[in-house]
Amino acid sequence: MTNTHGKTDSHGFDEYEADHFDERHGHDPSIGEMQLDDRSALRRVAGLSTELTDVTEVEYRQLRLERVVLVGVWTSGTAAQAEASMAELAALAETAGSEVLEGLVQRRDKPDAATYIGSGKANELRDVVLATGADTVIADGELTPAQLNALEKVVKVKVIDRTALILDIFAQHATSSEGKAQVALAQMQYMLPRLRGWGESMSRQAGGRAGKDGGVGTRGPGETKIETDRRRIRERMAKLRREIKEMKGARDTKRTQRLRSEVPSVAIVGYTNAGKSSLLNALTGAGVLVQNALFATLDPTTRKAAFEDGRQYVLTDTVGFVRHLPTQLVEAFRSTLEEVTDADLLVHVVDGSDPLPTDQIKAVREVITEVLREADAPRDSDMGRSAGSAPAELLVVNKIDAADPVTLTQLRSLLPGAAFVSARTGEGIAELREQLAELVKSPEVEVNVLVPYTRGDLVARIHADGRILGSSHEPEGTLVRAKVPEALASALRDYRHSA
Ligand SMILES: Nc1nc2c(ncn2[C@@H]2O[C@H](COP(=O)(O)OP(=O)(O)OP(=O)(O)O)[C@@H](O)[C@H]2O)c(=O)[nH]1
Ligand SMILES: [Mg+2]
Numbered sequence: 001m002t003n004t005h006g007k008t009d010s011h012g013f014d015e016y017e018a019d020h021f022d023e024r025h026g027h028d029p030s031i032g033e034m035q036l037d038d039r040s041a042l043r044r045v046a047g048l049s050t051e052l053t054d055v056t057e058v059e060y061r062q063l064r065l066e067r068v069v070l071v072g073v074w075t076s077g078t079a080a081q082a083e084a085s086m087a088e089l090a091a092l093a094e095t096a097g098s099e100v101l102e103g104l105v106q107r108r109d110k111p112d113a114a115t116y117i118g119s120g121k122a123n124e125l126r127d128v129v130l131a132t133g134a135d136t137v138i139a140d141g142e143l144t145p146a147q148l149n150a151l152e153k154v155v156k157v158k159v160i161d162r163t164a165l166i167l168d169i170f171a172q173h174a175t176s177s178e179g180k181a182q183v184a185l186a187q188m189q190y191m192l193p194r195l196r197g198w199g200e201s202m203s204r205q206a207g208g209r210a211g212k213d214g215g216v217g218t219r220g221p222g223e224t225k226i227e228t229d230r231r232r233i234r235e236r237m238a239k240l241r242r243e244i245k246e247m248k249g250a251r252d253t254k255r256t257q258r259l260r261s262e263v264p265s266v267a268i269v270g271y272t273n274a275g276k277s278s279l280l281n282a283l284t285g286a287g288v289l290v291q292n293a294l295f296a297t298l299d300p301t302t303r304k305a306a307f308e309d310g311r312q313y314v315l316t317d318t319v320g321f322v323r324h325l326p327t328q329l330v331e332a333f334r335s336t337l338e339e340v341t342d343a344d345l346l347v348h349v350v351d352g353s354d355p356l357p358t359d360q361i362k363a364v365r366e367v368i369t370e371v372l373r374e375a376d377a378p379r380d381s382d383m384g385r386s387a388g389s390a391p392a393e394l395l396v397v398n399k400i401d402a403a404d405p406v407t408l409t410q411l412r413s414l415l416p417g418a419a420f421v422s423a424r425t426g427e428g429i430a431e432l433r434e435q436l437a438e439l440v441k442s443p444e445v446e447v448n449v450l451v452p453y454t455r456g457d458l459v460a461r462i463h464a465d466g467r468i469l470g471s472s473h474e475p476e477g478t479l480v481r482a483k484v485p486e487a488l489a490s491a492l493r494d495y496r497h498s499a
Contacts, residue, residue, distance in 0.1 A: 101133075123154065137159045142161050167190055167326060184236075263304075266314070277289060346391050465484060467484075
């Protein structure tokens, strides 16, 4: 796996990811309306798919999404929510590089056990596929291997589900070696029960057909071949887990240093495309990748920043969330998501111009809860956060320049503590800075110490981590009055000076 940056680690403080900086100026299509140039601007990363083909030879069905028809089952919620879900699926499909030709939604109590949509609707879908010349159907859910297989038999083109689509986008956008490994792990986990025959393998397990060739979707290797492939994939997964753990080690060291120095950490979280990276840029001038694409950011980027009073803090931009984020990804990205669980404060960015911002807030909180629960589970390399202490959350409604005024008024009364900003125009950013300074724990312990000259290291730490209120050089050492983090105050205990 090569890294387009020529770097192996993009989690440092001062990395600058400019090579694919791709902001489209003055043009802001809404979700689901991304233009052709957006898609052609996307480069497909030839990474995992080829590798998997190596591993399993003919087994892996590469996602070559070109002309797609979307299909969804609307089981609960309002018509607006069903519509938003399809619009999001369209945006995901376009982010993955495909052209959306048509979308069908079926109202049902629950998805059809056999074919996801009902059989009548499946035939209708077949007609739409024929009429539009689509080569792929994307279903808005996670389908069982058997459902995918059965639906493919009816529509006679490739059928993939929302989970596979999201995994494909992640694979395209991963740039760091850690990100690539995490995506590969998630994809393999998804693929394992779906090896060629998607579901056919299930019937074999159940003592079904004897693996004779026969028609679409049933051709394939014999049982032993599939088993060999499964074993090879499991071996690769084990290797990836080990690699991810090692890569995480390097990042942990950095984080431990940060924790020790007690620099408060703020993590920017939120729905994908809400403007998290834009906000990081607005607050720190970082210049990270901003793109009107879903999951543009996969690797956490951390920047140092300072409040007005000179106090330092670190700000981390993270991977975006989405409704029903595939569990394979949550698990594989666990080490990345630790940036979230270890933060002192979460800045939760909400796209105020989205038609249903409160649904986004809910989806993000669900993922965060899941991540926090995972983080509380005991594991070998525990560090930082003590169980149960979730970081505080500040809601930031972004894109107020583009938001509907009525929605904004509703949000203001619904979310009284929230900040309202535009990362694009800068409106509200100064106020947000003040709010952050208030919320982030101040390292306020006042000390008055006489530090002997042999402990220059301590004086250096006071300078680095605290605020000097006054200092003078005395015959016995440096006399310092300062506000310092609690940990440093206790390290200075022996040098307390009473004057
Ligand atoms: N109108 C408007 N557009 C904004 C604002 N902030 C961000 N955007 C646009 O929203 C899109 C997404 O911005 P990003 O900062 O990449 O969003 P993100 O949350 O980091 O997205 P992912 O990393 O993909 O999850 C880009 O097209 C931005 O130009 C804003 O305040 N107003
Ligand atoms: Mg981003």
